[in-house]
Amino acid sequence: MNIGSVSGGLQRLGALVTNGLVDLGVAARFFVAILAASGICLRRPGLVIKEIYFIGVLSLVIILVPGLFVGLVLGLQMYDTLQRFGSGDIVGMVVALSLIRELGPVLSALLISSRAGSAVTAEIGLMKTTEQLSAMEMMAIQPVSRVIAPRFWAGIISVPLLTSVFNVVGIFGGYIVAVKLLGVDTGTFWSQIQESVDFRVDVVNGIIKSVFFGIAITFIAVFQGYHASPTAEGVSLATTQTVVKSAFVILAMDFVLTAFMFRGI
Amino acid sequence: MNRQLLDLWVGIFVTIGIVATVFLSLRVANLTTLQTGSVYTVKAEFDNIGGLKVRAPVKSAGVTIGRVSAISYDAEQHKAVVSAALDARYQFSADSSMSILTSGLLGEQYIGLLAGSDTEMLQEGDLIWLTSSAIVLENLIGQVLFNRAGAEPTKTPADN
Numbered sequence: 001m002n003i004g005s006v007s008g009g010l011q012r013l014g015a016l017v018t019n020g021l022v023d024l025g026v027a028a029r030f031f032v033a034i035l036a037a038s039g040i041c042l043r044r045p046g047l048v049i050k051e052i053y054f055i056g057v058l059s060l061v062i063i064l065v066p067g068l069f070v071g072l073v074l075g076l077q078m079y080d081t082l083q084r085f086g087s088g089d090i091v092g093m094v095v096a097l098s099l100i101r102e103l104g105p106v107l108s109a110l111l112i113s114s115r116a117g118s119a120v121t122a123e124i125g126l127m128k129t130t131e132q133l134s135a136m137e138m139m140a141i142q143p144v145s146r147v148i149a150p151r152f153w154a155g156i157i158s159v160p161l162l163t164s165v166f167n168v169v170g171i172f173g174g175y176i177v178a179v180k181l182l183g184v185d186t187g188t189f190w191s192q193i194q195e196s197v198d199f200r201v202d203v204v205n206g207i208i209k210s211v212f213f214g215i216a217i218t219f220i221a222v223f224q225g226y227h228a229s230p231t232a233e234g235v236s237l238a239t240t241q242t243v244v245k246s247a248f249v250i251l252a253m254d255f256v257l258t259a260f261m262f263r264g265i
Numbered sequence: 266m267n268r269q270l271l272d273l274w275v276g277i278f279v280t281i282g283i284v285a286t287v288f289l290s291l292r293v294a295n296l297t298t299l300q301t302g303s304v305y306t307v308k309a310e311f312d313n314i315g316g317l318k319v320r321a322p323v324k325s326a327g328v329t330i331g332r333v334s335a336i337s338y339d340a341e342q343h344k345a346v347v348s349a350a351l352d353a354r355y356q357f358s359a360d361s362s363m364s365i366l367t368s369g370l371l372g373e374q375y376i377g378l379l380a381g382s383d384t385e386m387l388q389e390g391d392l393i394w395l396t397s398s399a400i401v402l403e404n405l406i407g408q409v410l411f412n413r414a415g416a417e418p419t420k421t422p423a424d425n
Contacts (some may be wrong), residue, residue: 046268055409057278096293106337171293171306194295198320203294207286 006089011235015067028221034152037145039215042113047150048157055116055151056158062115063108067166068153070103071095071173092189095174100206103260104167106254109213112159113246117221121242125235129146131221133226155218156211163210188189205224213245216253217246298384304350305389309363309376314345315399316375317365323349325378330355333376349376351387358383362395374399 041048078094124147127133134142171193178184197203221242228238314336323331331351339346349356360381367374385391 049272052275052278053271056282060278060281100289100293158278161279161285164282164285164289168288190292195295197292197294199290199294203289 013038021026026227027219027223030160030226031219033144033247034149034219034222039144040145041150041153043120047146047155049101050153051154052158054111054119055154058164059112059115059158059162062111063166064169066107066111067104067169067174068167070107071099071170071175073172074098074103074170075177075182079178079184085144088198089184090192091178091182091184093192094169095178096171096193096197097202098171099167099170099174102254104163104170104257105206105209105213108163108166109210109217109250110157111249112155112162113217113221113250114243117156117242117246118239119224120155120221122235122239124148124151124222125228125230125238128226128228129230129232129235130135131230140259143226148226151222152218155221157216158170159214159217160207160210163206163213167206195215201262208261209257212253212257213250220246220249268296277324304331304352305387306350307380307387307389307391307393308347309349309393309396310339310342310344311347311363311396312344313398313401314347315365315367315374315401316378317347317399321373321377323351323363325355325357325380327351330378333340347376351378356386357381359385359387359391360395361387361393362397363393364397365399367400396417 074095075091079088079091082088082091082094122166124133127143133147136143136146175189179186179189224238224242224245229233317333317336319333319336321333323333324330331349333347334350335348337346337348338344347363349363357378358381360383362379362381364377364379365374366377381395
């Protein structure tokens with residue numbers, strides 16, 4: 001091994017670390033800029049409502065249908081396993097707890113990031129490519145407050161609402177399988193759920209999780225779009241990166257949040 | 266898409282989301298039965314509380330009438346002090362007793378409250394002195410094994 005390749009490798013490693021730190025700095029500055037520009041969302045709520053339509057309303061279908069199927073599958077699988085211990089009756093509790101604590105927030109965040117996050121990135125990236133953002137700046141309109149901030153807040157509002165819908169539909173799916181298909185008693189199904197699901201520990205923590213996921217996926221989406229290279233290739237790369245990075249961040253964040261929330265219970 | 270239709274759709278969406286959250290809170294987490302505020306707290310000292318946890322139910326005649334609000338340790342008497350928040354709708358006489366029971370063989374532990382016959386009623390902050398500790402399964406197994414071991418020497422000569 002010659003000196004040249006070693007020093008080249010070191011150089012690349014150094015560049016990787018420095019570039020990572022630079023990106024992190026840019027992201028942090030961008031985050032602060034969005035927060036500073038958020039006043040427009042209160043002055044012109046119409047902007048946010050329009051984005052809630054694109055992020056929230058149009059994502060309803062991809063939340064309702066997979067949510068139902070996740071509930072159905074969970075009901076079937078859990079009943080099959082629990083039946084071996086003679087406790088098939090608690091299938092409702094297992095479905096509800098796993099949905100509210102983990103699967104609801106994580107799966108709906110993943111679905112929303114691939115349905116809405118990628119669309120937001122592509123839209124902003126294309127605006128940048130066609131120089132609409134520069135045109136706005138020429139007209140003394142801040143693109144961060146006019147384009148970015150409404151999308152950011154719309155995402156934060158939409159994700160927890162969609163997560164709640166996902167949970168309810170999932171529990172309904174579990175109900176269909178357990179009560180209608182497998183013959184668990186309706187009263188037992190609901191009382192087991194009510195006995196085990198706690199408002200503070202489970203429901204509130206689930207909502208807190210989904211708020212964090214909402215912040216993460218919308219921030220990644222607008223960041224990738226705003227900092228995409230203004231070419232067709234750059235926009236497509238940024239869109240892919242949004243979905244990939246969102247998935248990483250959601251799953252990593254989920255572990256950290258769970259470790260904080262459900263420790264010692 | 267015109268503005269009013271957009272607002273309508275967003276309104277429907279937000280309503281669905283809020284209804285789902287309310288459903289989760291009321292129907293799934295059963296928030297309606299919590300009724301905080303109208304409770305009074307009594308204390309009880311136990312030699313051993315086993316696996317009792319905060320928020321475990323306090324039941325009388327099988328009906329949940331309160332929850333364990335705090336568990337602490339009395340360093341002077343070396344006993345566990347359990348605070349229980351009881352529903353103010355139910356009054357119990359001052360000589361009521363508490364025991365730590367287990368639902369099912371390996372289920373969760375809860376406090377069983379057996380009403381006494383005193384005319385004086387339990388007040389906020391009262392101490393319940395008639396208590397019986399949790400049955401610790403490991404101790405029971407230990408006792409069984411100990412009894413078996415004690416019986417063994419009489420058997421072994423016969424075996425040989």
